[in-house]
Amino acid sequence: MNTIKELAAQRNRRAFLQGSSLGLGAIALNELSSSSAATQPASRIGGLPHFPAKVKRVIYLFQSGGPSQLDLFDHKPDLAKRFGEEVPTSVYPAERKTTMTAGQKSFPVAPSSLKFAQRGECGLWMSEPQKHLAEVADELCVIKSMYTEAINHDPAATLFQTGSVIAGRPSMGAWISYGLGSENANLPAFVALTSNGSAKAGQPLYDRLWGAGFLPGRFQGVKFRGQGDPILDLYNPAGMTREQRRRTLDSLQRLNGDQADRFNDPAIATRIAQYELAFRMQMSVPELIDVNNEPKHVLDMYGPQATQVGKYAYNCLLARRLAQRGVRFIQLYHRGWDAHGNAPKEVAAQCRDTDQATAALIKDLKQQGMLDETLIVWGGEFGRTVYCQGKLTPEKYGRDHHPNCFTYWLAGGGVKPGFSYGATDDYSVNVVEKPVHVHDLQATILRQLGINHEKLTFRFQGRHYRLTDVHGNVINEILS
Template structure:
């Protein structure tokens, strides 16, 4: 290390010192050393007890899948078809503006057949033939509840633990608390399915934002097509040695500015330059599927060859997990079925069912499921009553926050468990409720984190992912 950099390091703390190491091999080592720092700045991930899992894959189904048509079988819907919902249950939650003025809210039976699947006897509809085949490998949580009944605040709440923008996403919290396991890829990667999806809900990048955490903890979106990360490729045609020399010069200037101002965003900028340099090699290798055998595409389906499809993103999630990316977030929109659910819901299931089951099966076959948590579900569920206020064959269902279903697999969650119960019309939880804060607390627990102790000081207050609520749901853990 030269004298100039040594002088910069004098009198500053360890984290800032690491942020100023910019020369040659020191620069290459800088990113991984900084990423290994936990929030206490002592260079170790902050785990409070032995971890069962190392990474998370979150398959987020944006819009709110209808639990009563997929995984929460309710024979009473047939018996009470056409009757007013609130003549049969006491209203206990706010309705959306779509249905709050209706005189009656007629119950609508599902058009899909349910069967008990697997040794665990989990009820699943015929819309999900592939997921039906893995029920003994997953934990089905039917008593999930949330506080929000509209999409944007509910998605924000599910991803950040708070309904207002500005808080860090769960992936950012894990990047901050546990650091990186792979120096050549980001801690937190986001994949969004492409395609023409009717009733698509908009996805705001703040859903994978770092909030008040340092900028290097934000999610990095990998896009479909030949350039997964924008502006990563250098069009100058310079050699790797020349690029390295140029980057060292830029980092040296940034280090001088950091020493002068102490601005933490400069640390982020240095780390991003270093990560981008390494990703110029790692990302093309990640996206090159030529090393995948034909059996992979037999498992995931032919859509896995199409960049940007849900199946492709599930396969990429497995490849990212193999490379030890900490948090992998998939978003698939189009589940917001206010009208003509029988037309749209089967399409969403065909797009996602096979690939979801394939990903869990693939991870299990490769020995990765034991230390990987896979989550499937949306921001809320759907009502058992008709959206339009009429009894019609082409029914729709409104948003429902009281109860819905999540699937969790791997990472020490109990396989083959059906947890929680809703009433006969799937209106409220009657046994073993799991709130969003409870789910977050339990995920953190499996990663070795006490959710009450992973905090960040911002504007005079210590914040955490679970705010001031949440408890670990030991009943869903092995």
């Protein structure tokens, strides 16, 4: 009996310490128990925003697999003269090659076979498959000098999403949800959507990429599924009315409330919060996901797949609808950019899947008067090599992973439109002007939301953690 009492006391102490950084899980429980909880947005933590926000929300179009900067934005016409020549080891040292090509005997230069042209009044160089995005070139702020340390997909994607190559940290959306809360009590602050390229399935995506890590679970992203019900168990079972569901939840809340009073466990408050959010989402989500009520000209703008659940075009349109309804961080993951075998063909295929809808999202937000208050971010986990992986021909070449330099672009609130930042060397191997690390990009995204990345922290296992770890500088030169 004494042992049981001691264990209960230890549990109480652990729960107290775990919950103290949020003012105790009981605070969340009290908020949920109040009569206004169902109609009020989730509260932000004290002191935020740190300064006036430039945008209300972020839409992050993550292109999983590593888009080839050489075949999209980083135009290197002089490489045509070096076709088939060996890339000098002084430019590309052996230790930065992956195991897939480290054993190759030859590393021939593979110039892009895709045609490039200058687009918009800004004269941004873009490849031919991006014909729709070319129409909004003057809205883009292109960063050509991104770099990362990670050379393989999972750690590289994890670094972009969580600030660490080691799995288990909170995702960017979870940090933002934790810091700023939600603008709509009937929808999550953070939603994740996934889609696959038509040409290939691509790299696996794990729930931890939109997870809460060591933050309370209520801050994790809610994933909308690409088939069937958007969220499992969202709808009531056959024969159960909404009134019956409400009574069931009330009974569960009383039971969970008794447990919360007994153990002071923040996880119980999180569980109650999730049940209540799911109940409210039963009313808001069905209308949200029905895009057929959009005007025909809007559906046409996004393309023929705009009404096909799970497709990239549908997710882009859904992102705008989520943004309209106050969702703060919207994360789209599109797989299939891993072009090891036939880069020209695979890049063109990916653009057919994504180009029109990406451009439409920018146009749509602008027409709705929402672009100035929305930050759009586009890019993958790394770039691709200038040397050919496998057999080289003028029209067919593969490209391996390349972390030393790659391209991202931003559009919308608070960034300079029609602007190009940074530069790479003649081979598109290394950054030579204005390098931008992953943590710099993360710090800049948080800045546009009014967050000082050094001050948004959470104490865990004796240390204060943050999204940017101990790194990161805001890229002030790209901000308007």
